[in-house]
Amino acid sequence: MDLQKTYTVDEAQKKLEHYCAYQERCHKEVKSKLKEMRMIPEAIDTIMVHLIQHNYLNEERFAKTFVRGKFRIKKWGKNRLVRELKFREISTYSIDSALKEIDLDDYYKTLDDLVQKRIQQVKEKNHYKKKKKVADYLLYRGWESHLVYEKLNEYL
Incomplete structure (x- = not known):
């Protein structure tokens, strides 16, 4: 029953x-x-x-908090952040407004740190395979491909 x-x-x-x-x-x-x-x-x-x-629910505030948190803690790139917000049916306006919360210097610095850290972690002798593994990791986390490959070419 x-x-x-x-x-x-x-x-x-x-x-x-x-x-x-x-x-x-x-x-x-x-x-x-x-x-x-x-x-x-x-x-x-x-x-x-x-x-x-009564301001308990505010889509733009949610989007900004979500973006700041996932970027700072999970180190997600913009593609992943946008995908997750769209999945939650957040408006394009709120998504754009939320992405402005990320300081570009922090964004590039975070990517740089992630690339270096991942290169250390990937134990692969073959140069191309190593590059692919690191790239896949970063792309999955939503980093833009042109930035990922730019960084990888710098380090590998």
């Missing part, structure tokens, strides 16, 4: 205020959370509007 808890709009709203206050969320995450709570579409719309009006 399925005894799933049901929520009133007010209860769900309070719960989602806490959910959004705990950490930045995107609209898609909040919507799916409300669907999990078995809220009807009208209630979902009402709660979403409330969260946006």
Whole structure:
């Protein structure tokens, strides 16, 4: 027997205020959370509007926080950041605005550090295979190919 808890709009709203206050969320995450709570579409719309009006939910702020965090901690390149934000259904405007959060000097410095570190880690005798392994690693992390190959040619 399925005894799933049901929520009133007010209860769900309070719960989602806490959910959004705990950490930045995107609209898609909040919507799916409300669907999990078995809220009807009208209630979902009402709660979403409330969260946006009371600044619990802000797409641009989410995008900026996401970009700063993933760049600083996971060292993702711009391609990966854009791909992940699009997957979360973030608008192009917010994505562009978020990418401006990355200082270009930091961006190039991070790539440089990653290339050097990865070259040390890859134990491959064949020059071309080593270059390919390092490049694949960086491309997977979303670094632009022209920057990756420019850097690799500098070091290998």
